[in-house]
Amino acid sequence: MNIRPARVGDVPAIQELIRTFADRKLMIRRSLGELYESIREFLVATDDNGQIIGCVALHVFWEDLAELKCLAVSEHAHGRGVGRALLDSCWEASRLLEIKTVFTLTYVADFFEKCGYHRIEKADLPHKIWNECVRCPLFPNCNEIALIRSVATEWQTVNGELATTSV
Ligand SMILES: CC(C)(COP(=O)(O)OP(=O)(O)OC[C@H]1O[C@@H](n2cnc3c(N)ncnc32)[C@H](O)[C@@H]1OP(=O)(O)O)[C@@H](O)C(=O)NCCC(=O)NCCS
Numbered sequence: 001m002n003i004r005p006a007r008v009g010d011v012p013a014i015q016e017l018i019r020t021f022a023d024r025k026l027m028i029r030r031s032l033g034e035l036y037e038s039i040r041e042f043l044v045a046t047d048d049n050g051q052i053i054g055c056v057a058l059h060v061f062w063e064d065l066a067e068l069k070c071l072a073v074s075e076h077a078h079g080r081g082v083g084r085a086l087l088d089s090c091w092e093a094s095r096l097l098e099i100k101t102v103f104t105l106t107y108v109a110d111f112f113e114k115c116g117y118h119r120i121e122k123a124d125l126p127h128k129i130w131n132e133c134v135r136c137p138l139f140p141n142c143n144e145i146a147l148i149r150s151v152a153t154e155w156q157t158v159n160g161e162l163a164t165t166s167v
Contacts, residue, residue, distance in 0.1 A: 001082060003089045006042035006055065011035045013052040014042065017072045026107060027072060042070070043089050045082050053077040056086040058093055058102070061129060066094050068104040087115045091149060101150040103129075109145040117147035 006014065015035055022029040035042075038057060045054035054073040060066045068090055073082045094102050103125060106112060113119070125146055133142075 001048075001053070001080075001085065002046045003043055003085055004046070006039050006044045008036060008039055010042070010044050010052055010055075011039060014044065014055045014070075017052065017055055017074060018070060020075070021072055027070070030070065043086060043093070045073070045077075045086055047077070054082045054086050056090050058090050060097065060099065061126070064100040065126065065129075066097070066099045066102050067129065068102050071104075071106075083111065084115050087112075091116075095151075101148055103146060103148045105133075105144040105146055107144060109147055112147045117149045120146050120148055122146040 011032060015030060015032060018027055018030050021027040038059070041057040041059055043056050043058075044052050047053050052074075054077065055070060056068060056072075057070040058066050059069055068087070071083065071086060073086070091102065103120075104112060104117065105122070109117075109119060122144075133140075
């Protein structure tokens with residue numbers, strides 16, 4: 001397995017990978033336009049033949065906050081550490097950008113907890129992140145769970161916004 005930044009030529013495979021889970025309402029469907037526009041945010045995992053078996057995106061929200069999104073691993077590659085490797089690479093990418101906190105909204109909270117994320121109340125996430133959610137057909141009744149991974153030793157809520165303390 002190899003993990004690398006995505007290229008524009010990867011977009012159809014990324015869209016298809018996401019679609020397989022979006023059809024089961026496990027993920028949000030992404031248009032080709034959205035994917036091309038955000039291709040620089042994506043990492044992909046490839047197998048020995050160069051085929052895409054996983055993807056993830058890191059979307060920067062603010063100076064200290066990014067969202068991990070669009071995580072998907074091909075069903076035939078599940079359980080082999082691809083998802084964890086994608087999260088680790090994303091975390092490394094966020095460190096290089098000097099982002100202190102990465103959050104995600106997900107139905108697979110147990111998986112994220114195994115990979116170093118901690119559950120938080122959705123209400124504790126900054127209001128600016130809800131832009132995308134309001135476009136989702138499940139809004140406001142989705143059951144996604146919010147989790148964060150932070151370089152902070154502790155996090156706290158200040159005026160409804162997530163704040164971090166660096167170690
Ligand atoms: C969730 C997903 C990314 C996991 O990918 P994966 O490559 O199978 O996961 P890994 O093999 O890296 O697993 C890492 C650890 O998490 C565990 N794990 C994997 N999927 C899990 C799940 N759904 N729930 C709880 N634990 C899970 C593994 O058992 C492993 O644990 P271990 O270290 O104790 O052995 C993959 O199942 C997937 O693409 N699901 C559908 C799309 C989706 O739900 N994406 C998340 C949207 S935010």
